[in-house]
Amino acid sequence: MLRVAIEVERRRFQVAADFEVAAGERMSLFGPSGSGKTTILETITGLVRPRTGEIRLGDRILLRTAAPAMDLPVWRRRVGLLRQNPALFPHLSVDQNLTYGQGRRRAQDPEELIRRLELGDLGRARPAQLSGGQAHRVAAARLLLADHDALFLDEPYTGLDRRLARLLTDLIRDTAERRHLPTVMVTHELPEAQAFADTMAVLDEGRVLQRGHASEIVRRPASRRVAELVGYVDFLGLPEGGTLGLHPDRIRPGASPGLGRVLRGTVRRRRPSGAVWEADLEVASSPTATLTCRFDDVPPDPGADCEVTLLDPPRFDRDGKLTAETAR
Amino acid sequence: MLRVAIEVERRRFQVAADFEVAAGERMSLFGPSGSGKTTILETITGLVRPRTGEIRLGDRILLRTAAPAMDLPVWRRRVGLLRQNPALFPHLSVDQNLTYGQGRRRAQDPEELIRRLELGDLGRARPAQLSGGQAHRVAAARLLLADHDALFLDEPYTGLDRRLARLLTDLIRDTAERRHLPTVMVTHELPEAQAFADTMAVLDEGRVLQRGHASEIVRRPASRRVAELVGYVDFLGLPEGGTLGLHPDRIRPGASPGLGRVLRGTVRRRRPSGAVWEADLEVASSPTATLTCRFDDVPPDPGADCEVTLLDPPRFDRDGKLTAETAR
Amino acid sequence: MSGLPVAAPTLLERAGRAGRAGSLLAVLAAGLIWVALLAPIIALLLHLSPSSIVSSLTASGAFAPTVISLEASGTTVGVLILAGTPLAWLLAHDRLPLPRLWEAGLLASLLLPPLVIGLLLIFMVGPLTPIGAALSVIHLSASNTFFALVVAEVYESAPYYVLGALTAFRSVDGRLEEQAAILGDRPGRAFLRVTLPLAAGGLAMALATAWARSIGAFGAVIIIAYHPFGLPLQIWTTLQETGLASALPFALVLLVVALPLPLLVYGWSARAQGRDRG
């Protein structure tokens, strides 16, 4: 079990985090760029020193600023961190990088890992000869092969395509489960975060805004700000006061009154998005609003009207807090 | 107009690219990790020397290995490249980094750019004090502020959340349009690639497999390999020979025979994905296959049967080539 | 050059409970080595009585050697910067064929003792050599002139500067120089704006070393440029003439007048690299 309560001074704000991650629990840390995610991970690892705080891992105290003060150096914390910059050792071959952290206890079968991350033919290459995504995978594999008591992954999907990202997710999951480690992942990809994690913490400007089950947070963001962060791109002012959060994935074209509130709008723009299409609709509701909706096929021509159904949108009051009743 | 025809030796294969990007055209380069995307961009920029080839930009010859040989040095090519590693100058402040490449001709209004990328309060910070995403944004802004005749962006979305990614897309689009530049972007995010680009090239092991309109490529991948690369995760063997490519976004739960072929399967696993759910279904077709389908709400319990509709799936013959008739 | 996002911790902050004793020990050991290194300077300060300093320094002709030393070493360092920096840069960037050979030459020239350099300079530029004759045509002589002094100092210090600058340039991350080129900088501009500030630490060290070598140059100088007298020769002749007690104050003078430049250069390097340390 990892128990963190820290306050770290940063350039413009203070990062204050207070949370626990149970052994075997996988948590994802979600937040906009510059919100303090890396700061938290680096503080736990011992690379950044907090102003005050306490960090415990299992029965070990990694850091305590209160008396009796304690500050384990990085190499004694046994906390594994995959950083945003892969930081491969440029003077070592890929193979030597991979086995760098392997102690007496073999944490993982290297062969299997290398195979699963498709690093098979890179063994003798130098880091300078790797592509960006290859370097990132090597860094991830190097971390998983080392023997740590906790795993932190700071944007492990950098430079990886969807397929490799999913492979890596599975690998980290397997490792964390088998070794029963508390694991924290930072990512900007909500689906990846969910595919990986049990729980999620949403961070903004150094504070944890919401913590809970990932699907719960996405469905019921505690505040408008959280909603923005987890992908609600549009907000619809309600005549009765408050706003509805609109998520592109949770708007259905066509009127299905049984499923939720139906809105009528005018198509303003449309574009392909992945295997489907997206259209921006201007909604005729009292304060004019725009919303983005997905279509399986080419949306109506711009200027045409169309109806959409909102699937169970969260509703926020004037202060931006989630209100208990939903807006069916 | 940018005209590229090059062959570059890499560690395990040769990267051979032959394409044109018109002035004002935005192309995205799509391909798995290690396929040669960066190699192509760096070759055009002059950082990597090809074995043979010719590169023209407008009426200038940047490189020609055939006689009369020509090889403009990087600083004369006027080709802007955002690299995967932001490579900010560590000894300069953010402001100094931003204005580094500004020549006499002002390419862009710095104030506006800084505001739009939300870098406003970082001006006096040092690169070492930036978060990963902040550093990446600064590098992007620095490039856009310099005066180039072509723009290349190698994974510009690294470390950025969806919202910032979209902001950056808009900014690059605006810049490319206003300055009428040929622009090439490398990204692993299909939606981002589409939001940005007119055309797309799919690269694998150093070869361009398909080139065309992005939505066209996604809907009609020229081969099974292209399909895999653009997000078709499952393939369904057909009793009559050949396979269907299944894209999670293009499978609808429920039977809607009017929309496409209906399949029946057993739910094996389910998980939340973004604001919706995903389930893995085992399909009862002759060679047992698995497919992943999106559900707006909680999918049926594992073990339960359910029906899904395939929306216009592409069909591939035994050699993995797209067959003309689709499999309605 | 470290880009580590770690607020510089103070010594005791960083050391955990367990580490603290180790760190104190390390500081003590380092202090011991440092003091041992400085022992000659301490001995110098202990042995100089204020009166002996005053009397040596006010002796007639005591001021001129200081000026000459500063002028000659300044010129030397200038020559080294102009001629040595490009050579080092080209070598560091693998722009020269057979780099190993060039390096070996530099290492060999590092190994000639100053005295030998002086003797060989007589063969090279003495008045009866072709070079010496050529020089005399333009009314220069490489013996017992300011020019000779500079020549001797250049040869005593050049290998130190070139090897130091070479190492400094090599330690600069090539990607940043590439980045400057992408942003449109010609090599010259990129050198001034990126390479130079990033190599500042190593260059400061190369410059300080070259400066020390040249202002303290003795072996080659005494052979080809007994005149005009710089400080090292002043120390030597004072030692011969009036003894240790009057010679040592000049060593202090040498220290005092020579120290500001390296200190400045080190300060510059710290600023250029954006290190803001104690």
Add this chain to the structure above:
Amino acid sequence: MSGLPVAAPTLLERAGRAGRAGSLLAVLAAGLIWVALLAPIIALLLHLSPSSIVSSLTASGAFAPTVISLEASGTTVGVLILAGTPLAWLLAHDRLPLPRLWEAGLLASLLLPPLVIGLLLIFMVGPLTPIGAALSVIHLSASNTFFALVVAEVYESAPYYVLGALTAFRSVDGRLEEQAAILGDRPGRAFLRVTLPLAAGGLAMALATAWARSIGAFGAVIIIAYHPFGLPLQIWTTLQETGLASALPFALVLLVVALPLPLLVYGWSARAQGRDRG
């Protein structure tokens, strides 16, 4: 240390049509400077007739100074590595309070001319000083002994080594050292596995410089360790006794026996850093 993904181009490959002339010019200029730097060595080789080399080197007692020089400089470099490396590491990693002060001390010690170091060593470790008395208790004497020779060489070369190593350590990317710590390396292990190979270029230069300074040490040596004779003193006394013709061959010997170590060290550094250059 550059991680640039650029296959090393040959000189002419890299230079485009327009750049080629410029590059050739640069190579020529560099070559000129290099040859000028090597001129004393060229003069030395031109001046030695094979017969004079043979006769000087086969003179009785010509072999012993070589052995003594190698032994003493080897010991010196060993002492420097053991004592100087930790000091440099601590300074480079900001583990010491008031780093500027420590640096200033090192720079000052760099500026003491060897002759002055020798004179001050008399005050420090002469037989009638406290340290000298203490040494004599353990039957060591710091005048005219191998020990004295090593002491003199250590003081002549230490500042060069420590400053060089300091610079080398500073040029290592701190993130890689942090990465080693994350992967469980104690500082000592991280030093050996990461810092050392990455600092290899700068360390090679520091070692080569220290080696050159110590094997060529003369000023301090002649004052406190007239014997046992190393090569520099052999050159000096031969010069005094029998003249240039017999002295110069020893300069060549010095070059020949001293060069392998720096060459090896540079070779090691290139390998350690994974640079594979011509």
Add this chain to the structure above:
Amino acid sequence: GGSPAATKPKSTPKPSGTANVAYAASLENLNEKVIGPDFTKKTGYPYQGRGAGSKAVSADIASGEISPNVFESVGGKPIEALEPKFTSWYVQFAASPIVLAYNPQSQYASQFEAIAKGTKPISSLFSLLETPGLKLGRTDPNVDPQGAAFIEMLMLAQQTYNLPSDTVQNILGAPASSSSSPEIFDEAAVLPRLQAGQLDCSSAYLSEAVQLHLKYISLPASINLGDPSKAADYAKATFTLASGEAATGAPAVIDITTIGTTDKAAADAFVAYVLSSKGLALHKQGGYSLLKPKIFGKKSAAPAAVRKEIS
């Protein structure tokens, strides 16, 4: 001698050529700091000098390694070795007797002082030097003429004062031919070491002791090698050097000559300047004892200007 200005040949309006002087190393300070600059000032000829052991200079001239046009040697032998090819004459004009400098802070200072003042006989000096633990400094007999002269002085003293036959051995603590006795230091180091208080006493030339204001014990002319007229007596002290050559006692006198014909006017002017009253006075100030200048070898070969100064 006449005034140096008078020796400046009026016939050559503008002096051309350089006085290129090779000299015995012990003259370095005097030549470079005093004689050279003053010579240039008085005559207009540039001066360039280089010091080394007299024997080495002689060898380098003979082998053509260096080509000075003036040679100042300690003792006439190195010059005679160059005759007749390079010169056939030399002038002897000064001497530099050996003394024993001592450290006034030494535990033996009072005894040295008593001997220096004459309250104790000079012969007792040598038994004092035998005292175990007494730190004597001297220079290398194989390299430095002074080193050999010191040993010869001890041998003469042993003969003159009928000291026990092992006196020299005991004082030297090593064979006379050895270069590596702990007492042996470089010329440049031995007196600073005495001044630093790390020696009890040291061999020195009178000129050095005077210049450096050292306390010293003058030795009688019969043993101090400073009197050319006692050359025959001095020659009785002889020992073998490491090279196998014999070192034989000879007066520590300064001899000067010109070499070859390069820039002959400048060379002649330098020798004439040295022998002028100004030049001699400067040597006296420098601690040398002046001798009446005397030409050895082919007198007629000496330049007129030089002969004029001597007459």
